[in-house]
Amino acid sequence: MRSDHSPRTLRPADEHFVAPLDETPLREVDAVDTTAAPRSMWGEAAHNLIRNPVFVVSALLILLLLFIAAFPGLFTDFDPTKGDLGVSNQKPGDGHLLGTTVQGYDVWARILYGTRTSLSVGFFAMVISTVIGVVIGAFAGYVGGWIDEVLSRVTEIFFALPLVLGAIVAFTALSSGVSTFTIALILAVFGWTNIARITRGAVLSVKSQDFVTASTALGAGKLTNLAKHVLPNAIAPVIVTATVNLGVFIVAQATLSYLGLGNGSISWGSDISDAQPALRNNPMMLFYPSVALAICVLSFIMLGDAVRDALDPKARKR
């Protein structure tokens, strides 16, 4: 500790400067603004979301797609399952908005009805995979120890199986006549791993936070803590991933039906496949369902992006 305060300085007379008082009025220590409206994390996220154009555009698109999936008949008079060979291979116009296929199906009608298959497979697969992933990931992360080791290895095994390849094998093994739900289930069984990994990571980082310890010290049990503190704080990245996954499952479903593995319901993938032979003469037959698929997947990926921005803890003021 330096005891001498003898200046080793060239400073001329060191005068004592005091700022005029009125210049920086003293505020109360630790003052708080009690006027602004209180805002929860979700409230703030919602506030950020509706100001994000990416969210607005993707949300509107998804709403539109949902509406089409629910009431495709409102947008067309044609039956997508009724081929009229008399109007085979028509150009757009003439009553057929996007023309007709070789079989005489109305392309526009098939696209509209295909939305239903894509969205329902995507949605069910997303829900099932999220449930599987969250349960396994949360359990592994929260309990830790050898249970974590085992569950993590199991997750990695499933992670190593390619989604589409796994689904193809499963389909081949099953007899024909699978329902939409079965398709979703098959996709979910091979597609839950990223949810599990993300949940596990988020749970691991949340469970070591002081507020969880504080809750334990207040007398809360392990499961109470998991349900009331850990999971709600770990769920944000899971929501983001699940949203993006929905798009991935839609693509996977299209891939499967392109390969002829479907339940015969109208699907963009099988339409793309059907349009392939006529690619040279009538490339638009392939183009339209592809565009529908792209718009649909893009909307969900954009939604995921926007939700990520809104839930990003770094973007929130601490």
Added chain:
Amino acid sequence: MSATTAPRTGDQPASAEAGALLEIRDLDITFSTGSGPVHAVRGANLEVYPGETVAIVGESGSGKSTTAMSIARLLPSNGKVTGGSIRFDGKDITSVPLGQIRALRGSEIGLVPQDPMSNLNPLWKVGSQIDEALAANGVAKGAAATKRTVELLEEAGLPDAERRAGQYPHEFSGGMRQRALIAMGLAARPRLLIADEPTSALDVTVQQQILDHLDTLTAELGVAVLLITHDLGLAAERAQHLVVMYKGQIVESGPALQILQDPQHPYTKRLIAAAPSLASRRLVSTKNGEAQDATEQAASGATGGSVAVSGRATDGDAPAGGAGPASGAGPAGDAGRGADAQRTREDTVISVQNLTKVFPLRGKVPWRTTPFTAVDDVSFDLRRGTTTAIVGESGSGKSTVAQMVLRLLEPTSGRVLFEGQDIAGMKGKEMMALRRRVQPIFQNPYGTLDPMYSIFRTIEEPLRLHGIGDASSREAKVRDLLDKVALPASMMRRYPNELSGGQRQRIAIARALALDPEVVVCDEAVSALDVLVQDQVLHLLNDLQSELGLSYLFITHDLAVVRQIADHTVVMEKGRVVEHGSTDEVFHDPQQEYTKRLLAAIPGGSIPLAGAETIEVDVDTDVPEADGARGDDREGTDGHHPLGGDPEDPFSGAGHV
């Protein structure tokens, strides 16, 4: 903006002639943020002369680092100098091309950053990082640089420098890394060294060594130092010239001692009054919630003058502290705070006996672990209505003890007795009952509250968990608790992310008090707070103690805080208790070398301060009030815990733990 009003502007040419190394005039710095421009620094004036140490003091957000970083043009990309000038060595460098600034960096202006943990590249050997600094400034290259690096590390006080230069940062301790960073900062022999909180991440004894070394080194080399710190005591001790910043403005500057002894600006006064390293006495709460210093107690004549000894050791009144154990424990013996003790005759609320915790550490092979004794045979008692502080540096095992007391960790051996009952065997209902009576407050105000919970839900959670009351009675209780921690009831509907650190900590206190506990374990509860806020929270804790008869187990690394809040002190080093006794004894008559070193390292401890006299003057005016607070009045106010008929205050003779 203060240029015209500042008295110093008049002699600007004169100071330029005298050769100020660094001269900042009317500096404005603006950050452009999402919510508009923020004026981080406004009209700052400051000079640094060759060879002197100037300290900028302020709390977080005061603009002290921003000012310093603007000199070497190291502001974040959204920050800009929007007015005024920075002259280095007589040359205006405010708006010269970046190339010229780059030439100054390192060779003329050195920098020692704040966080030694993140400022060294973990992929590079420490030596090669200094080599790089040498090469970048054209000092030396190749083998010459390597040789010079070893010299520099030696100079920075790193033993076995040659071997150390070949090691990676993770092989260094925090103090060693900071030494390496100092070596790097001084590598090219700059004329100005900017040290931005160089030791705030380090233990207090390490901090002292490093600063001592930095002092000698810069004195030898004639390097001017611009020291940025939040610690007024440290600043006053290390610098000749002090600059106090508040909300982006310099509110006071001048000779360090003069500012400390005769602060003019109300903010500086406030800062000095709050600085724990300068404060010296146990806080004593009065009935109306205002806390005063223990000296007043002395003045009131209740326990005699010897209590005043808890003041600074400089005046040679230390022997008085040892004069009698009875008076030495003056604050502890304070009748009011012992209120709860009379209710039950048992005065020891928590007794820690031979507590040991051994952690298995992963060894060289994963299946073989090496035992690591984090806590080794620790014993102490916590008396009802008093505060026992466990103080130690990082790795001393103090937090592990706290966790075992809270039963968040199971001890390897030894016992924790709560009112004579071993907590280890408790289960179910019994355990819930214990949880109600022993509550923690944690260090990090940002981590301690669930961000998803509103303040109401946070404070209500313990009531709900224990099934206490119905919705409306719980709400009333939450209001009452918020009132206790001096927050408006309108706060209930808010979320933690809207609150400041100090407010969050007060919410954490309110939550801890929701179950009317008897013991509160404060694990570094004020360490993360700015000094003024810290002061406020300490006073609050103290007021609550006197109001509710709480017992605190206070875990901290900060001896200065201990002096303010604790009646008994347990000093821990490497898992062992090295010394324990009443706070006065430990502070005035430390028996162990380690304790002495810790005490000597409190920054600002050696500065003769006019504060003591000032406070005594205050005392005279306040005597009646202080007297009342200490006397019978408290019985009346403390309705929850009426003083029983036990005339014997078990604390009056409590000198030793």
